[in-house]
Every structure is written in structure tokens, then in C-alpha cells.
Amino acid sequence: MSVITVERKVLKKNDQYALEIREHVALQKIVVLNLLSSPGSGKTTLLEKTLEKLKNRINTAVIEGDVQTDQDAVRIARHNVPVVQIVTNGGCHLDAALVLDALKQMDLSAVRLLFIENVGNLVCPAGFDLGEHHKIVIAGTTEGDDKPLKYPKTFRVADVCLINKIDLLPYLDFNVDVFIENAAKTNPGLTFFQLSAKTGEGLGPWIDWLENRTVAQP
């Protein structure tokens, strides 16, 4: 048996769990977003700011994926939303079986929007369907405008690209137009939002996008 065969079986099994997740969340009218990025792109800070903005507007829940530590879940829990931490213990991505287990531990009855913060890794998570409706890639301006060319799969599978840390643009050699051009080469259908989780600049259109995707709450 070759490694490739095993990998295919793992993926097939993953897709079965992803289907189960889709059925589970469809019943409850929950929109699921899978957040992908490098380590240190500001995913958790961006998620915290997003939860603040959505407070009293959309009921949210969060699944946190990390190689180690539960400190992201601790940060998210301060926002009084349901949160489950998945620690992969060295695993480089979340898979649908882990997410399904987490989902079954959560009370999602009032939730309309579920964020899954994947492990910080611009390569491996892109290959795993977590039953999400949209994959969102977050790229920091500090990471360079060549990243969509160097990690094309992640940009290819995403629907939305959040360009974070625009407050640092004056201090960096990062060309937003070049970045967008590189990303659009890989995936012409990408929707871009330029923002800074730290300063709050540019968050509005992203929040509007989220509100437009969720089903009106009863």
C-alpha cells in the first residue's frame, strides 16, 4: 500500500464527515466559514474584532484549531460566544472528523454564523473540506505581495481574501495592487477586503459581507 493510497482514503473519509457537517448545520441554518492563514497573520485578533462588531446583530460561535495551547479559545471566550478548542497535538490542519466532534459538543440552537479558525499554515489546511460554506484566506501585508504565487492552492480554494495589517503599509515594501493581481491570477473569483484588525480600518465592508451571508434570525 502506498502513501498516496492512504492519503486518498483519508480524504474520502474526510469528505464523508464534511457532508455530515453540512447536513448538521443546514438543519440549523448556520453559515460556516473556515479561516486559513499563515501563523501570525492576525487571524485571532481579526476574529475578535469581528465578534465585537457582530455582537447583538448575529449570534456566532467559534471552533479554534491550534497545534498546541488553548490560548486562542481563552481570548475568544471573553466575547461570550460558544467556543471549542481543538488541539491537534502536532497535526498541521483541522479535518472534518475533528470539527464534527467539536460541533456535537456545542449548543448551536441560536447560532447563525460559525467561524472555524484553522491551524496557522498556508499549505495543508487547503486540502481539507470542513463542511464550510466559504473558505476565507487572511494575508498580512507583512508577509509580502508574492504569497499568492507561492502558496496558490490556499488562494485557489478561497472565496474571500482579507488583506490584514494595512496600518503597517507605510513601513513595508508591500504593493496591494501587485498582491491582488497575483491572487487574481490564481483565482479570478476572489473577493478582497483590505483592513486592519488592530485599528479597525476597513472592517465595515467585511462585516456587511458577513451579514449578507447569514439567514435572517427569527
Added chain:
Amino acid sequence: MSVITVERKVLKKNDQYALEIREHVALQKIVVLNLLSSPGSGKTTLLEKTLEKLKNRINTAVIEGDVQTDQDAVRIARHNVPVVQIVTNGGCHLDAALVLDALKQMDLSAVRLLFIENVGNLVCPAGFDLGEHHKIVIAGTTEGDDKPLKYPKTFRVADVCLINKIDLLPYLDFNVDVFIENAAKTNPGLTFFQLSAKTGEGLGPWIDWLENRTVAQP
């Protein structure tokens, strides 16, 4: 057969190739460094600045690992050092078999220092011995001071940690002392250098460290 069994076999095979690399470079008195980091930590820029400083002092060569594109090899080739690009086509790390193949294509007769720039990924490359003498982890100040806690394995297997982008410290909530404390918790034996590949600040001690590691050239 379980996935874990297959993974162990892959690693065992990798270690055999890593041993072959060690024998190959020992004969030629070459020191091998394996550079690990997130995407966008500034690995390639740092490598370019390092090559400039080492010019006419130590003969170097470079193996470039990327998921896609040869643009890093093109950048390195401008410095007139032997360079081979390994494109993993989606693979999330280099392995010893790939590196050994690359080595065999290079004329290393005058080379004393070989840099292997791994795929940008703070998780997977840490598990693969490439026959290197030292693993070097590069962490950008833009990535946050919590990264050693969240990606402990990479910091545990490294001998040296380069804290890059210190020129951006005035604009970030990054505490160098907290970062070092977090990294030292994981690996008390780590040697740290604080530098900026962009401005050149702090490169001196890193270059000295490299010179002290290489065998005197004939």
C-alpha cells in the same frame, strides 16, 4: 495498515536519506543549515543579505524549497552562488530524498556552507531531518510574541532563532523579552539573534556565528 504505520515508515526512510546526506557533506567539509519559518517571515531576504555579507569570506550554496514557483531561486542566483530549486508541487515540507537528489546535481567542491530554505510552514518541516547540522528558525516580529507557545515543535528542534524585522518594532505590539521567554520555555538551549534583513541592523553577530561554524577553507 494504519496511517501512523505508513508515516513511521516514511520517516524511517527519510532518516536513511538524511544519513546519506551527512556522509556526503562530511566528506566535503560542508556545514548544512536548514531554515524554517512561516510564509513571509523574510527568510529569502535574510538569506540574500547573509550571502552578501559572506561574499569573498565563505563559499556558499543554496537549496530552495517552495510549494510552487522558482522565484526564490532566481533571487538567490543573482548572488552568483550554486542554487537548486525544489518545487514540492503542493508538498508542505522538504524531505531528505529531495535534498539528496538536489545535492547530487550541485558542484560543491569549493562550498563550505549550504543553506536549505525549507517550505514556509511552521508545522510540518520540523518533523523531517534533512541531514543538516543545525535547524534555524526565523520568526518575524510581525507574527506575534506567542508563536513559540503555539508552534513548539519547530522551536524545540532548532538550535538558533533569528528574530527578524526588528525595524518594525515601534509599530507593533511585539515584546521581544516575552518572545524569548516563550521560546526558552520550549527550548532553553536556543541561541537568539535580533536583526532586520531589510535595514541590515544586527546582522553582524549572526554572520560571526556562521563563520565560527564553518571549517577554515584551504
